[in-house]
Amino acid sequence: MLGRETFKAFVVEALRSLGGSGSVVEVTKxxxxxHxxxxxxxxxxxxxWQYDVRWAAQYLRNHGFLAPVHGDRRAPWRLSDEGWHVDLEKLPSNVKRMGNIPTRR
Structure with a gap:
């Protein structure tokens, strides 16, 4: 069964399929x-699930897998270089936090 963490990989998968960027509607479609x-x-x-997709995108943005949108809610979601290369199977658990600084495990 799916868990909320699964949506991190779904968002990256969708953006890769869309050429690296897409609107929230394109990603959810x-x-x-x-799935x-x-x-x-x-x-x-x-x-x-549609709320969870937005949560996952914010998580990915906070951890450098998506490019920042600088407060523009209508800006397309874009993969960063790290987002293009992250292993989707490890994505839900591959980031831990130390204070406010994300670090790789």
Whole structure:
């Protein structure tokens, strides 16, 4: 079953498929088209998944996998160099925090 952390990989996967950047609508459409069955079987997460996608994008942005949007809510989401190269299988747990500074494990 899906967990909230899974959406980090889904967002990166979607952006890679979209050529590195896309609107929130393009990203959520991709996730729905590719992972609809998983989403439908995810229990309560089915009712929050679009919120969870936005949470995942903010997490990825905070940890350098997505480029900053500088407060522009309509700006497309863009992969950073690190986002292009991160291993999706390790993404949910590959970052730990030390104070306010993200570090690699």
């Amino acid at each position: 991709y996730i729905w088209q590719v 609809e069955n998983d989403l439908r079987q995810s229990g309560d997460l089915f009712f929050t």
